[in-house]
Amino acid sequence: MSKNLWNEVHSRIASHDYMAGIERKVDRVKATGEIFTPTDLVVEMLKLTPMELFEPGKKILDPACGDGQFLVGAKWVKVLLAGMSEEDALLDIFGVDIMRDNVDICKARLFGGTILMGDILNPDKKLDKQTKEEHKLMLELFTNESQFSLFEGADIQFSVI
Ligand SMILES: C[S@@+](CC[C@H](N)C(=O)[O-])C[C@H]1O[C@@H](n2cnc3c(N)ncnc32)[C@H](O)[C@@H]1O
8 A cells, every 4th residue: 555655656756757847058057966866766765754754744844955856755745645635735845946947846846835946055145036025935934043044943854955
């Protein structure tokens, strides 16, 4: 049963082709480090994560989320294995990426979540193409004394930059 559910998590992630939808030239990849985690590896890492960390209210943060490989997987673990509604699962899902197009694809793949364009290393920095709302939320969530300050507010954190 659970094996089938993990297969389903895999196919939900893989319904978006790996690194598809954006032309990433060599210079861009060099500047951003945009090599996303392949789906097989995402699923293996999710399987190694204690299941209680996917329970309702457990916050999942990818501070360099790319197009959402981990966050899409985490959402479907919350729904398919932890029994949450999609709406509730998305309340626990947070992502940041410095590239506008990655953020937009990630949000579209998730159908929601708190996914922000921002510089996680300089969360107060206002970026071109970042919305006012995203900037406000970056300040609220990631600067001193806030929810994800030093990322201690996350129950699961993917990516290290
Ligand atoms: C190696 S990819 C990882 C993406 C995703 N976590 C995964 O494993 O598939 C790193 C991502 O970090 C983003 N990035 C680079 N510098 C960043 C920064 N200062 N703040 C937020 N995101 C950043 C890049 O645009 C890229 O999408």
